[in-house]
Amino acid sequence: MNDGVVLGRFAPTPSGFMHSGNLLCAMLAYLSAKSKGGKFIIRIEDLDALRCPRSAAIDIIDTLETIGIKSDEKIVWQSERTAAYAAAEKALSRVAEVYPCYCSRADLHAPQIKRLPDGGILYPKTCKRLSDVQRAAMNRASAQRISVPDEVITFNDGICGEQSQNLASCCGDFILRRSDGVYAYQLAVVVDDGESGVTEVVRGADLLYDTPRQIYLYRLLGLPTPKYFHFPLVCDATGRKLSKSEGDSAKRLLKTFSAHRIVGELAFAAGIIPEPRPTGIDELIPLFSVDRIPRDRILLPESFTE
Numbered sequence: 001m002n003d004g005v006v007l008g009r010f011a012p013t014p015s016g017f018m019h020s021g022n023l024l025c026a027m028l029a030y031l032s033a034k035s036k037g038g039k040f041i042i043r044i045e046d047l048d049a050l051r052c053p054r055s056a057a058i059d060i061i062d063t064l065e066t067i068g069i070k071s072d073e074k075i076v077w078q079s080e081r082t083a084a085y086a087a088a089e090k091a092l093s094r095v096a097e098v099y100p101c102y103c104s105r106a107d108l109h110a111p112q113i114k115r116l117p118d119g120g121i122l123y124p125k126t127c128k129r130l131s132d133v134q135r136a137a138m139n140r141a142s143a144q145r146i147s148v149p150d151e152v153i154t155f156n157d158g159i160c161g162e163q164s165q166n167l168a169s170c171c172g173d174f175i176l177r178r179s180d181g182v183y184a185y186q187l188a189v190v191v192d193d194g195e196s197g198v199t200e201v202v203r204g205a206d207l208l209y210d211t212p213r214q215i216y217l218y219r220l221l222g223l224p225t226p227k228y229f230h231f232p233l234v235c236d237a238t239g240r241k242l243s244k245s246e247g248d249s250a251k252r253l254l255k256t257f258s259a260h261r262i263v264g265e266l267a268f269a270a271g272i273i274p275e276p277r278p279t280g281i282d283e284l285i286p287l288f289s290v291d292r293i294p295r296d297r298i299l300l301p302e303s304f305t306e
């Protein structure tokens with residue numbers, strides 16, 4: 001548990017190679033914690049073992065080490081934490097309605113289902129209305145969903161400012177465990193950050209929309225909510241969003257440039273230093289401030305993404 005110091009983390013999903021956006025995320029999370037005299041941990045979010053080979057995770061850990069980022073504690077692997085998630089699911093079912101959901105992918109993607117801005121769906125509560133008898137008659141594996149109240153969750157993001165979301169209309173009852181038994185990111189991230197005593201979460205704005213439902217789980221589990229910092233989208237030099245499939249893998253970068261050059265270029269892109277110059281990551285600790293991070297988007301140098 002946390003002993004009063006700042007604890008930051010980087011929590012990659014090893015479903016592919018790291019790209020420079022992921023590297024930057026690790027750097028910002030590391031620098032933010034270290035600049036406050038805090039500690040930093042790495043957690044591997046390999047919940048879905050089929051999509052997340054161990055080799056990809058090792059590759060991420062090695063890449064981070066090459067640029068000077070190491071975990072201050074033993075690395076947590078989510079694939080080894082199923083018992084903790086099962087216990088949390090049980091605890092949640094005591095304080096909220098957690099119910100089995102039998103809907104198929106086709107049911108959930110029917111045209112009448114409302115889509116959310118994050119690509120998810122607003123679940124129409126079909127299975128919430130099933131009686132015990134109907135549930136008993138279902139002859140297939142169920143996912144588990146948690147019911148959300150008609151309540152607005154508000155939090156103050158350290159970069160994006162005040163955020164509010166009504167859980168019932170903007171999120172809906174969401175999955176805690178998939179029908180194949182794999183626990184959902186939303187549950188695992190809260191259980192693990194909570195148990196490690198993480199005090200601040202620095203990550204990309206693509207997860208800003210998920211944050212209220214995570215805060216909801218923190219509250220139900222009686223865990224303190226970390227402070228959030230969502231940095232803007234990382235784009236190539238032309239302003240296009242990066243994706244893992246593009247050729248800017250960190251591996252390729254490390255073949256082309258020195259680790260110090262990469263760190264310097266990324267630090268410049270994130271506003272930490274006024275011009276790109278090769279530097280070690282720890283030299284940036286006293287220079288880091290979230291106030292310097294661009295508010296609209298972070299543009300990578302052309303040479304990184306071409």
Ligand code: GLU
Binds near residue numbers: 045
């Ligand atoms: N594992 C998630 C990802 O790689 C990030 C989780 C988080 O930072 O909360 O996208």
